[in-house]
Amino acid sequence: MIKHCPTCNRTSDKTRFIGEFCEFCVTDRLRKHVPDIIKLSYCKRCGRIRIPGRHSEIDRMSLMSAIKMQLPKIKMESEVLSYDEKSANIEFMVAVPGGFAKFTKDIGLKMKHEICKDCLRKSSGYFEATVQLRGDAEVIQRVMRKLTTFLEERDAFVAKAEKVQGGWDIYTSDKRLTNVFFRLHELNPKKSYTLFTVREGKPVYRDTYAIRV
Numbered sequence: 001m002i003k004h005c006p007t008c009n010r011t012s013d014k015t016r017f018i019g020e021f022c023e024f025c026v027t028d029r030l031r032k033h034v035p036d037i038i039k040l041s042y043c044k045r046c047g048r049i050r051i052p053g054r055h056s057e058i059d060r061m062s063l064m065s066a067i068k069m070q071l072p073k074i075k076m077e078s079e080v081l082s083y084d085e086k087s088a089n090i091e092f093m094v095a096v097p098g099g100f101a102k103f104t105k106d107i108g109l110k111m112k113h114e115i116c117k118d119c120l121r122k123s124s125g126y127f128e129a130t131v132q133l134r135g136d137a138e139v140i141q142r143v144m145r146k147l148t149t150f151l152e153e154r155d156a157f158v159a160k161a162e163k164v165q166g167g168w169d170i171y172t173s174d175k176r177l178t179n180v181f182f183r184l185h186e187l188n189p190k191k192s193y194t195l196f197t198v199r200e201g202k203p204v205y206r207d208t209y210a211i212r213v
């Protein structure tokens with residue numbers, strides 16, 4: 001029996017039906033639930049966007065997770081087909097009574113400029129530990145380069161590097177990672193701790209690691 005779509009009167013001999021409605025009406029209705037414009041939190045310093053839990057470089061994956069944060073909470077599969085700085089073409093697959101509806105939508109992207117936590121920390125001179133490197137100038141340079149790369153690959157950073165008498169003082173943003181670096185390179189620093197501040201009733205220490213190379 002030929003079905004007639006209650007909304008647009010298309011017939012099932014010419015159009016695919018999903019349940020009682022034609023596929024055009026089903027996808028039109030779903031498409032309206034997807035916002036036309038999505039605001040992305042964009043850090044103008046590092047060019048990354050906010051996704052759940054962190055910031056990331058812009059690519060299909062990160063764009064999709066940033067967009068998903070703002071989509072209605074209906075169960076759907078979605079994929080970025082293409083994108084540029086102004087819009088993203090997204091394909092959606094939604095389970096509806098009577099089958100699956102598949103449609104695409106161009107979503108406008110609006111960049112909301114902010115400064116991410118990492119960039120903010122960098123610019124505020126935030127640091128957790130000072131590494132005092134003393135000894136052979138060439139070895140010091142090598143350790144500094146390796147430490148910088150090591151930290152940056154793990155979302156940490158060198159806040160400041162200062163040339164001092166007999167070597168360099170390196171200020172790092174992450175105590176734990178700095179110590180992992182020492183272990184990996186079999187460096188055995190002499191450690192000392194200075195009370196820096198008290199946060200939520202707990203003392204916060206800044207560590208100093210003295211290393212002779």
Ligand SMILES: [Zn+2]
Pocket residue numbers: 005006007008009010021022023024025026
């Ligand atoms: Zn219809």
Ligand SMILES: [Zn+2]
Pocket residue numbers: 043044045046047048115116117118119120
């Ligand atoms: Zn940033």
